Amino acid sequence: MSRGHHRILSAIGIGCYVLAAIVALYLPADDFGPSLLVPLWIAHGVLLAVLLVKLGAGESALSAALLVVGASVMAVYVADTAREDLTLERRGERVVATVVREWRSSTRHTYDYTLALHDGTKVPGPALRATSDRYDVGQTLTVIEDPEGEIGPVTPGQADATGDVLAAASFALVALGAVPWTAWRGAVAVRRREARGRRDEQEHMLREALRTASPDAHGYLEVHPGHYPDVPHPRADSIAWEMGLKPDTPGSWRFRR
Template identity: 55%
Template sequence: MGRRVGWAAAVGCYVIAAIAGMYVLADDAGLAVQVALWVVHGVLLFLGIRKFGARESSSYAALFIVVVSSLAVGVAGMAREDLTLQQRGETVVATVVGERFDPPDGRKGRHSYYTLEHEDGTGVPGPEMRTTSDLYDAGQTVTVIEDPEADLRPQTPGQADATGEVLGAAAFALAAVGSVVWMAWRGARAETATVEAVAADTARREQEERLRAALHTYQADRRGYIKMSPEEFPGLSHSRAARIAWEMGLKAEAFGNRGSWRFSEMVIEEVPHH
């Protein structure tokens, strides 16, 4: 159990490290490289999860972890821009001097884009401010956080709040780690079930041998029956005991046993022993 817990902790740490690594590489690595890295990540996860013992669902678990990990990276990337803007941005009051919309595309939502100027007539640095709906009109003033380096879009203080994205990324990362814990638990359950099944099979075989020995050595009563208590053989059914008796040339009585097992060469009603 201790080794399994240690391995689960190692795989969980690897999942977190992979999310952090892909988050760092997201801006520098191309899409093809990122896809290849996620594929390699999935293969390594599959191999690691198989060691838990729950082999039949390892591939599905690895795929799920890769998907939620990629979502965690994507949402964290969205939060990164907001956090960067909060850290180095400057809050200013700007005026909307231009407005445009995304072209119609079926039922897809259309973003609104706004060109902003400072009160002195200079443009707000960076790309146009973007919103998911038409919120402002030309000539309207709005408080925004601008990026002095002109890399990020200006956003209102409410838009730049990264709390939702951070919580979302954390939730996806937690789901990935939780899947590792779940698979480790399933593997432990499967191992326990296997051990119990082996122990039960061993006990059943021992009881079968004891029953054979008893049928061979016990003396019959005055009515010709060898009488035994079922409690001595808890792992055997009456039909299995009848089968063993049949192999030894005896039959199991099904009538009038009163809680006991009775065996004889001739019986009133024989217990089936398929």
């Protein structure tokens, strides 16, 4: 298997790992606090950096890992925000309720409203929450309630999770797209290192050839440019000057002392 094919397969494998990590860390996001999730994200980032280094990314592996982890965190956060809306879309019931109590939350800086049905039964779940003082006590409005009482009621417009789902998918695509981008950067860096290594080796060979070659009858030293394909002619002239040799004519590979 060629090195290029191996790099492609490695990038595909790392991309699958990134996607699996997003899904795996999304599932418990609603049940576990930062004390567990933060170490998991850190471990994920360290492992990811190690994997990206193997793609030849070098110093850019850390930046790429931070980008992938950051985009993955945002994807999980936005997806978790959409979780309640998706749940309400699946099992929520549309009801008409009346505001029976309102207050401003000092911790969340939101306005909360207790709702009751026409028979006086409290709408199950936490209070309806809004970012501004939209409703008054006695006002009637249509909301979507959670029959199981796990999620607070929301207005029909708030229950649309399309925007959050698209945003989460966009962040996930950024995280996944960073992997082939890093693989490409790594391939370019490897090719540059190899080209630099070949040029350094050929420059050394050229120096040895100029040092050991015997001049012809006219006092010229001539080397074959085909032996040094990665050494440009201006660089060859510069090496000759460094060794006390003078190029014959511009573009030629003949030198004299």
